[in-house]
Amino acid sequence: MIQSQTLRAAAMAAVFAAFAGAVAAQPPGDPVRGKQLYYNNTCYGCHGFQGQTGARNLVGTNSPIIADPKTFLAFLRDRGSYAPMIPSTSMPTFPAIAISDRQAMDIYAYIKTFKLDSPDVKDIPLFAKIQSSAGAPYKPGK
Amino acid sequence: MSKDDADNGKLVGRRNFLRGAATGAAAGAATIAGAIPGLAEAQESGGKTIAGSGAKPGAVPAPTAAQLARETGAVEPAGPAGQTVVRPGSDLMVETLKQMGVEFVTSNNGSSFEGLQESIVNYGSPPNTMPEFVTCLHEETAVDMGSGYARATGKPLVALLHGTLGLQHASMAIYQAYYGGVPMIILAGRDKGFIQAHTADDMASMIRGFTKWDAQPKTLPEALAALQEAYRQATTAPTGPVVVILDTEIQKEAAGSLQVPAFKPAVNKGIDAATAEALAAKLLAAKNPRIAVGHLRTPEGVKQVIQLAELVGASTATQATAGPMSFPNRHPLCGPGAATDYDFILGLETKAADAAIVGPEIGTTVATRDKGGIGFGGLVPTQPGRTDRPARGKVASEVYPVDAEASLPLLIAAVQKGLTAAQKRAASTRAQAHAPANRTASQAAVTKAFAAKKTGWDNSPVSLFRIYAELWPLLENEDWCLASPTAFSGGHHAALWAHDRPYSYLGPQPAGGIGYGAGACGGAGLAARGKGRFVVNIQTDGDMNFTPGVLWTEAHHRLPVLSIMHNNRAWHQELMFLEFMAGARGRGTDRASIGSTLRDPFIDYKKMAEAYGVAGEGPIEDPTLLQAAFKRGIDAVKSGRPYMIDVVTQPR
Ligand SMILES: Cc1ncc(C[n+]2csc(CCOP(=O)(O)OP(=O)(O)O)c2C)c(N)n1
Numbered sequence: 001m002i003q004s005q006t007l008r009a010a011a012m013a014a015v016f017a018a019f020a021g022a023v024a025a026q027p028p029g030d031p032v033r034g035k036q037l038y039y040n041n042t043c044y045g046c047h048g049f050q051g052q053t054g055a056r057n058l059v060g061t062n063s064p065i066i067a068d069p070k071t072f073l074a075f076l077r078d079r080g081s082y083a084p085m086i087p088s089t090s091m092p093t094f095p096a097i098a099i100s101d102r103q104a105m106d107i108y109a110y111i112k113t114f115k116l117d118s119p120d121v122k123d124i125p126l127f128a129k130i131q132s133s134a135g136a137p138y139k140p141g142k
Numbered sequence: 143m144s145k146d147d148a149d150n151g152k153l154v155g156r157r158n159f160l161r162g163a164a165t166g167a168a169a170g171a172a173t174i175a176g177a178i179p180g181l182a183e184a185q186e187s188g189g190k191t192i193a194g195s196g197a198k199p200g201a202v203p204a205p206t207a208a209q210l211a212r213e214t215g216a217v218e219p220a221g222p223a224g225q226t227v228v229r230p231g232s233d234l235m236v237e238t239l240k241q242m243g244v245e246f247v248t249s250n251n252g253s254s255f256e257g258l259q260e261s262i263v264n265y266g267s268p269p270n271t272m273p274e275f276v277t278c279l280h281e282e283t284a285v286d287m288g289s290g291y292a293r294a295t296g297k298p299l300v301a302l303l304h305g306t307l308g309l310q311h312a313s314m315a316i317y318q319a320y321y322g323g324v325p326m327i328i329l330a331g332r333d334k335g336f337i338q339a340h341t342a343d344d345m346a347s348m349i350r351g352f353t354k355w356d357a358q359p360k361t362l363p364e365a366l367a368a369l370q371e372a373y374r375q376a377t378t379a380p381t382g383p384v385v386v387i388l389d390t391e392i393q394k395e396a397a398g399s400l401q402v403p404a405f406k407p408a409v410n411k412g413i414d415a416a417t418a419e420a421l422a423a424k425l426l427a428a429k430n431p432r433i434a435v436g437h438l439r440t441p442e443g444v445k446q447v448i449q450l451a452e453l454v455g456a457s458t459a460t461q462a463t464a465g466p467m468s469f470p471n472r473h474p475l476c477g478p479g480a481a482t483d484y485d486f487i488l489g490l491e492t493k494a495a496d497a498a499i500v501g502p503e504i505g506t507t508v509a510t511r512d513k514g515g516i517g518f519g520g521l522v523p524t525q526p527g528r529t530d531r532p533a534r535g536k537v538a539s540e541v542y543p544v545d546a547e548a549s550l551p552l553l554i555a556a557v558q559k560g561l562t563a564a565q566k567r568a569a570s571t572r573a574q575a576h577a578p579a580n581r582t583a584s585q586a587a588v589t590k591a592f593a594a595k596k597t598g599w600d601n602s603p604v605s606l607f608r609i610y611a612e613l614w615p616l617l618e619n620e621d622w623c624l625a626s627p628t629a630f631s632g633g634h635h636a637a638l639w640a641h642d643r644p645y646s647y648l649g650p651q652p653a654g655g656i657g658y659g660a661g662a663c664g665g666a667g668l669a670a671r672g673k674g675r676f677v678v679n680i681q682t683d684g685d686m687n688f689t690p691g692v693l694w695t696e697a698h699h700r701l702p703v704l705s706i707m708h709n710n711r712a713w714h715q716e717l718m719f720l721e722f723m724a725g726a727r728g729r730g731t732d733r734a735s736i737g738s739t740l741r742d743p744f745i746d747y748k749k750m751a752e753a754y755g756v757a758g759e760g761p762i763e764d765p766t767l768l769q770a771a772f773k774r775g776i777d778a779v780k781s782g783r784p785y786m787i788d789v790v791t792q793p794r
């Protein structure tokens with residue numbers, strides 16, 4: 001799952017990296033404002049409140065799209081144009097009238113604060129329990 | 143018209159009673175009506191209608207004097223010449239339902255079936271048992287409960303509805319039951335002599351296009367026969383909802399010495415003996431046979447398919463994580479097996495096989511039912527939908543279009559007859575090898591699910607994967623039934639939980655209609671009550687708010703339903719669609735929450751539950767609080783009470 005996400009993201013990144021060249025360098029954004037924008041623009045709706053759930057995780061994917069702000073901005077601006085090219089799901093396009101460059105940088109700064117903070121499976125006791133339950137002798141249901 | 147007149151002339155019905163009463167009560171009615179604001183006017187035009195003068199064609203007749211008198215309680219009980227009816231027709235209807243084993247009548251009350259309701263609650267010893275009257279706050283709930291119950295048991299219950307109104311309130315739920323091929327008996331009372339707007343000449347035609355069969359009997363013997371035929375129709379493949387319109391006069395007339403005829407249950411058509419032998423021979427000859435199991439009709443079918451798989455030592459594919467009545471998914475034979483070079487796959491209610499027995503689908507009834515040519519999508523060929531994917535994998539070229547469950551006894555007999563000692567040993571060797579392989583596969587599925595979905599484990603609001611994970615250790619030694627659709631909450635039970643009972647998971651909304659889940663869980667609660675079993679309901683918030691009154695029904699009837707809110711404070715699926723639309727148009731998503739979120743104010747589900755008499759807690763936003771809350775919830779439902787836990791969640 002994560003692996004195929006990474007592959008797909010890499011394919012997209014190739015497209016956007018070229019495009020990113022045309023995007024002007026931006027001053028760093030403000031994660032506090034970014035948090036509000038992430039909510040107001042309902043990014044959370046598909047990426048989760050902490051970028052860790054939903055249609056696509058924004059952390060732990062090694063996605064080149066969020067590796068640098070320029071690629072991110074290029075992606076935000078022109079995602080829709082490439083939607084048919086890549087098996088598309090539903091990431092919207094955000095032109096400058098919807099989210100300004102400055103706001104986009106704020107969102108970017110906020111996204112970068114997301115951490116992959118879920119514990120390792122060995123530190124989740126429920127994992128071991130559910131594992132052993134899956135391997136337990138069959139108990140016929142009634 | 144003349145037909146109806148003839149019918150009524152034969153019966154001493156309330157219609158005639160009302161006619162007489164109308165004139166007599168006229169003077170008194172004026173006073174009564176005067177006391178009720180807005181009724182005086184209606185009464186007048188209604189009087190004209192009864193008298194047969196002045197009513198414009200097509201005008202809605204208002205209540206008559208007698209009707210008004212009745213509404214205000216100033217009327218004698220209906221009956222032939224004021225006498226008590228000793229053995230009313232509806233008592234025999236109750237006997238008929240009893241005889242067929244109908245456990246429940248879900249209903250919101252209405253005068254068009256006051257006769258039948260009175261018999262249910264008062265007739266029989268003990269009364270109100272088989273069937274028990276289940277009080278619903280909305281007709282949609284009555285039918286959704288029927289779906290939940292039928293999916294959990296394979297048996298129909300009766301949903302009893304009030305005339306044109308009840309049928310329309312129930313209609314979407316009936317539509318879904320039809321799409322799902324859910325067996326159910328819908329009874330609608332018809333009272334031609336009472337409020338005209340609640341009656342119609344051919345009431346069933348409103349829902350004919352999405353029911354399997356209907357009848358409008360004219361006499362009591364016909365009505366009893368119709369109830370029996372309804373049961374047979376509902377439970378014969380393709381199973382589905384059926385309708386009987388019950389005239390009020392028939393419910394109330396004296397039955398005299400009429401007896402309920404003996405009930406002949408439905409006979410489902412399976413494969414013939416020769417086909418059974420041929421298929422058995424293929425299963426026995428195969429080095430690595432496999433049985434792919436779709437959704438059978440009843441728990442009995444599940445039992446038999448387990449027997450068949452064990453006899454031949456076949457690995458099995460199941461749909462138990464997608465809906466009821468399939469192969470137990472942690473059975474040692476269930477899974478890919480020791481090797482995947484299957485040389486013969488038998489499909490039972492699935493075509494993903496070499497040879498398949500697949501009974502007729504509900505869509506085959508469209509030709510005779512959809513006379514208006516509505517052409518409901520998904521039943522008749524239309525364009526593929528946005529989310530439809532082309533079928534993948536194997537599709538059987540050899541298909542027997544008969545009921546798979548009904549085919550099992552002959553198939554098992556043929557296998558037993560043909561099984562040589564050597565084949566028996568081979569089957570046992572295969573089974574020995576499949577077991578550890580399938581166990582490993584189950585464990586691998588758990589590992590994979592955790593790897594992909596544990597992100598967000600500690601998030602607040604709570605991740606949906608965590609809800610399913612926290613629940614499993616509390617469920618694994620219990621008798622539970624997951625009755626809510628689970629696609630929106632990620633369906634994580636599929637990998638994490640064992641689905642070892644025919645009712646482990648009851649499946650999605652049959653036609654994608656939201657509002658189904660809450661009612662279906664109540665119905666599954668009926669199936670679970672008194673059996674040491676409880677229902678798990680991962681309840682989305684949008685769905686909860688269509689017919690929340692089911693919570694009261696759960697409290698009132700002591701239904702063991704544990705509702706855990708998947709409270710994302712939105713009709714989130716629609717929010718995502720709107721976000722994409724706004725994005726595609728370059729207008730930004732900052733207003734997509736309009737009309738698609740449930741905020742300002744947030745809804746308090748603990749209070750909602752409490753208002754209906756269901757204990758509850760929450761909102762919980764901290765995942766570390768889940769375990770203790772779930773334990774409290776399970777204790778409550780095991781004591782026979784519904785319970786609500788409001789969990790504020792990640793959207794998906
Ligand atoms: C009766 C009905 N009305 C509207 C819809 C359209 N619809 C599809 S999904 C959905 C949102 C459901 O909200 P909820 O039950 O809270 O689930 P969520 O998507 O938030 O997880 C709606 C309204 C529908 N399918 N059925």
Ligand SMILES: [Mg+2]
Nearest residue numbers: 683684712714
């Ligand atoms: Mg919701």
